[in-house]
Amino acid sequence: MTTPSFIYTSAPQRVVFGAGSLQHLAREIDALGARRALVLSTPEQRPQAERVADMLGAHAAGVFDRAVMHVPIETAREAREVAARLGADCAVAIGGGSTTGLGKAIALDSGLPILAIPTTYAGSEMTPIYGITEAGMKKTGKDFRVLPRTVIYDPELSLGLPVGMSVTSGINAIAHAAEGLYAVDSNPIMDLMAQEGIAALGRALPAIRATPKDPAARSDALYGAWLCGTVLGNVGMALHHKLCHTLGGSFNLPHAETHTIVLPHALAYNAGAAPEAMAKIAKALGGSGGAAQAVYDLARDNGAPVALRDIGMKEADLDLACEHALKNQYPNPRPLERAAIRALLQNAWEGVRP
Ligand code: NAD
The missing domain is CATH 1.20.1090.10 (Dehydroquinate synthase-like - alpha domain)
Known part of the structure; x- marks a missing residue:
């Protein structure tokens, strides 16, 4: 079989993988050059988000726990306002595709770097694709500003995924x-x-x-x-x-x-x-x-x-x-x-x- 013609472009992105790798969070925030992280989660995953905020100590700007499926524009706007009000210079999204999606909506508007900590297998953290729902219509688009700069894959965080x-x-x-x-x-x-x-x-x-x-x-x-x-x-x-x-x-x-x-x-x-x-x-x-x-x-x-x-x-x-x-x-x-x-x-x- 001959190798077909192809084009391959790779985007810069850092992946930290391994059991217990959440321990490297502060180091990774530092490597992004960030000082104040807004931690994002769904209401259900607030305890995990608080754990992350505790680990960051003074480098945590706060927790925004209102991520929901399909990223409603109202939630995205609210999260952007909270990030601006708290002076966040990065966002940490811990959760599945809905939480990563909220992080992407913030990044699209503000350029804030996103560090994603996925706890499902949806894969949004590896894509420059975003989706925002306005008036019942989900619009999707592609923009490299929304691609999380760093992804921490810690399998211990998915032990409890039903x-x-x-x-x-x-x-x-x-x-x-x-x-x-x-x-x-x-x-x-x-x-x-x-x-x-x-x-x-x-x-x-x-x-x-x-x-x-x-x-x-x-x-x-x-x-x-x-x-x-x-x-x-x-x-x-x-x-x-x-x-x-x-x-x-x-x-x-x-x-x-x-x-x-x-x-x-x-x-x-x-x-x-x-x-x-x-x-x-x-x-x-x-x-x-x-x-x-x-x-x-x-x-x-x-x-x-x-x-x-x-x-x-x-x-x-x-x-x-x-x-x-x-x-x-x-x-x-x-x-x-x-x-x-x-x-x-x-x-x-x-x-x-x-
Ligand atoms: P989800 O993020 O909506 O999570 C579903 C529920 O599971 C939430 O309540 C969440 O808090 C909870 N949960 C997540 N991890 C858990 C854990 N380890 N233990 C216990 N509960 C946990 O679901 P999803 O399937 O990850 O993501 C779906 C969304 O992501 C869709 O809106 C989809 O369109 C989007 N998505 C986007 C892309 C992209 O590239 N843009 C890719 C894949 C999915």
Whole structure:
């Protein structure tokens, strides 16, 4: 096989990985040249945010604990005001994609450097992509100002991530890598990271289900999340991410669960048009069958939902979801075909094995 032509650009970003690496927080804030950090979290993760603020001592400007899903513009404005009022010169986001997203909204406006401490596997910390919801519409964009300058991956912080969320968040990460393998702008580095990321999560998720506080499995999962998030940040996504964005945005479905349910069906849709990518996904998951089936089995066997009807999607809304998915053309290995995408949505709604 000859090496195809490619373009590869890397963005400067520092990653500190390892059990207990939160202990290096003060050093990392210092390395950013910052003196006063505003710590961001959801209300649920306030105790973790307070721990972080305690570790920073005089270098903590305060805690803002109002991060919520989809970054409402009002919350972003409030957080920006709090950061300015407290004289913060950086923000530390501890949590999942919603908290990182709030940090990004602050950085977009103010240029404040963000240090992210991810506690789920969503991968937002590795991307320059932001999303802000205004008047019920989530706008997304790409801007390197929002890319966290430093990321501390400490698997000890995800020991308490509930098993259900761990599995769906892990498959959310796999989705980034899977679509990265057939991206129109793929490159060999991202290919390697994608395969390694899928394999790490494929190993880790059943181990976490068996022993939720298994340090090795948690470490493996977070390592996989880093790799998959990097792929998301570097190459373009396709049908699967478009469908999930539509389902999450227009029908208010939960993010990680939606990814988990849709991915096998999106892969089945693209299987014939991207056979090499599918073989890599299936191999990374250790299966001898197809990629779509391997992902479905990973979800089902580890207790994750496999049907959109089980997470609040109405069958009557499938036609509208299909319309949204077809609205703007975007690169995808297989052309967007109305009847086949409608059938994909029906299968995902029913939860049939592809
Ligand atoms: P989330 O951040 O909304 O977290 C869900 C819940 O889990 C929250 O209540 C959170 O506090 C809690 N939680 C997080 N970590 C925990 C832990 N270790 N223990 C206990 N509870 C914990 O969920 P998510 O799936 O990480 O992120 C989803 C959001 O991120 C979506 O809005 C999505 O669009 C966005 N996202 C953006 C990008 C990007 O590149 N911009 C990438 C991925 C996801």
